[in-house]
Amino acid sequence: MQPSPAGPSPEACKDAGQAPPQKSEATSVQAPRQKVVVTGGGGYLGFSLGSSLAKSGTSVVLLDLRKPQWELCPGTEFIQADVRDEDALVRAFEGVDCVFHMASHGMSGAEKLQKEQIESTNVGGTKRVIEVCVRQRVPRLVYTSTVNVVFGGRPIEQGDEDSVPYVPLEKHMDHYSRTKAIADQLTLMANGTPLPGGGTLRTCVLRPPGIYGPEEQRHLPRVASHIKKRLFLFRFGDRGTRMNWVHVRNLVQAHVLAAEALTAARGYVASGQAYYINDGESVNIFEWMAPLFEKLGYSQPWIQVPTSWVYLTAILMENVHLALRPICSLPPLLTRSEVSGPVAVTHTFRIAKARAQLGYAPGKFSFADAVERYVQSTAARPRGPAARTRLLLALLLLAGLLALALHVSGLRPSVL
Numbered sequence: 168m169q170p171s172p173a174g175p176s177p178e179a180c181k182d183a184g185q186a187p188p189q190k191s192e193a194t195s196v197q198a199p200r201q202k203v204v205v206t207g208g209g210g211y212l213g214f215s216l217g218s219s220l221a222k223s224g225t226s227v228v229l230l231d232l233r234k235p236q237w238e239l240c241p242g243t244e245f246i247q248a249d250v251r252d253e254d255a256l257v258r259a260f261e262g263v264d265c266v267f268h269m270a271s272h273g274m275s276g277a278e279k280l281q282k283e284q285i286e287s288t289n290v291g292g293t294k295r296v297i298e299v300c301v302r303q304r305v306p307r308l309v310y311t312s313t314v315n316v317v318f319g320g321r322p323i324e325q326g327d328e329d330s331v332p333y334v335p336l337e338k339h340m341d342h343y344s345r346t347k348a349i350a351d352q353l354t355l356m357a358n359g360t361p362l363p364g365g366g367t368l369r370t371c372v373l374r375p376p377g378i379y380g381p382e383e384q385r386h387l388p389r390v391a392s393h394i395k396k397r398l399f400l401f402r403f404g405d406r407g408t409r410m411n412w413v414h415v416r417n418l419v420q421a422h423v424l425a426a427e428a429l430t431a432a433r434g435y436v437a438s439g440q441a442y443y444i445n446d447g448e449s450v451n452i453f454e455w456m457a458p459l460f461e462k463l464g465y466s467q468p469w470i471q472v473p474t475s476w477v478y479l480t481a482i483l484m485e486n487v488h489l490a491l492r493p494i495c496s497l498p499p500l501l502t503r504s505e506v507s508g509p510v511a512v513t514h515t516f517r518i519a520k521a522r523a524q525l526g527y528a529p530g531k532f533s534f535a536d537a538v539e540r541y542v543q544s545t546a547a548r549p550r551g552p553a554a555r556t557r558l559l560l561a562l563l564l565l566a567g568l569l570a571l572a573l574h575v576s577g578l579r580p581s582v583l
């Protein structure tokens with residue numbers, strides 16, 4: 168399995184037919200075709216990984232609840248199925264060499280509040296994937312985890328796999344992080360499970376920060392839409408706050424290398440291991456997002472407000488969202504965990520272990536390029552203040568008053 172040199176971003180699929188067939192290095196005889204399943208393969212990372220692998224000659228099954236929004240590459244097959252559906256997994260995992268498990272729910276926005284679905288997908292789905300890997304004698308499983316399994320809102324500077332423990336389960340910032348942490352541990356515990364008829368299941372986990380790249384769907388369009396509604400007039404948190412990001416191509420590279428490092432040819436070096444994966448750079452989020460404001464033609468957030476105000480605003484928005492859910496959908500602009508964690512608190516990680524053991528060598532990419540692609544694909548015209556801006560201003564004012572009242576009464580949430 169090798170990543171396609173043409174790159175794995177969704178659009179790269181269009182010239183997939185030109186990818187060279189995979190050959191044995193020693194003899195130039197065609198190697199047996201590998202078959203992999205990517206759960207969550209309709210999503211951004213899963214589709215990118217599947218397309219890259221297919222272009223290098225691997226037979227790929229993309230398994231997802233929802234259809235991919237990009238055209239399938241030759242060599243990929245899409246199966247619309249739920250990762251919690253045992254029968255569907257049994258059929259899909261037949262004759263498979265490696266499963267990349269990245270189906271997940273609840274990462275951002277309103278999804279973050281859907282506790283039952285988060286639990287059953289992230290924990291229940293992972294249990295099911297492990298069980299069926301064993302049953303169908305799949306020898307390798309790579310799980311896409313997240314840095315959130317060790318980041319619970321307390322600063323981490325240049326953390327590594329040995330020095331930073333899991334966040335205690337009851338102290339996670341949100342249900343998504345808690346369930347991803349359980350799934351991360353379940354996957355690592357499954358390493359070494361004997362397979363029926365001989366062989367062993369080898370597993371590893373990759374822990375990326377936020378993903379960016381061309382046609383990324385989860386973060387960039389959401390932030391851009393907030394900017395266009397002029398909801399990002401405010402900045403909060405310390406200017407020294409740092410975090411990592413990972414370009415989708417670097418993350419695809421890491422997945423391919425991790426799967427190879429679970430084979431005998433690589434001495435099973437990744438067996439039972441976790442790896443932080445990022446671009447190898449630490450940035451401040453507001454500086455990082457500067458190209459987005461610039462290319463959309465809006466000024467950058469210039470009103471500095473206390474993090475405590477934004478946190479209380481997030482509480483109000485979450486409650487308004489939950490109260491109105493039976494009538495209409497009003498997704499919170501920011502959730503509590505987004506405010507108290509990623510944006511306001513430094514959390515950066517070393518990638519030395521991935522470099523040394525996997526041979527991971529992140530390429531240099533720029534967020535501005537992803538923004539350029541986004542701007543080209545959308546009409547970005549400045550508009551006047553929307554109703555939501557007024558709502559946000561009112562909520563911020565209310566949060567400020569609440570913060571003041573809590574301060575005076577001596578009752579303070581931990582973030583204040």
Ligand SMILES: NC(=O)c1ccc[n+]([C@@H]2O[C@H](COP(=O)([O-])OP(=O)(O)OC[C@H]3O[C@@H](n4cnc5c(N)ncnc54)[C@H](O)[C@@H]3O)[C@@H](O)[C@H]2O)c1
Pocket residue numbers: 206207208209210211212213230231232233248249250251268269270271272274288292311312313314347375376377378384385
């Ligand atoms: N996007 C990020 O910034 C980020 C950061 C850290 C970790 N991750 C992890 O990377 C992985 C991929 O993220 P992504 O950005 O491609 O997200 P994504 O939302 O684009 O993809 C996830 C996919 O999982 C699918 N899915 C959800 N529930 C399912 C179910 N029950 N059965 C089958 N499919 C189901 C969704 O339909 C979706 O297509 C996830 O595991 C996520 O937790 C993402």
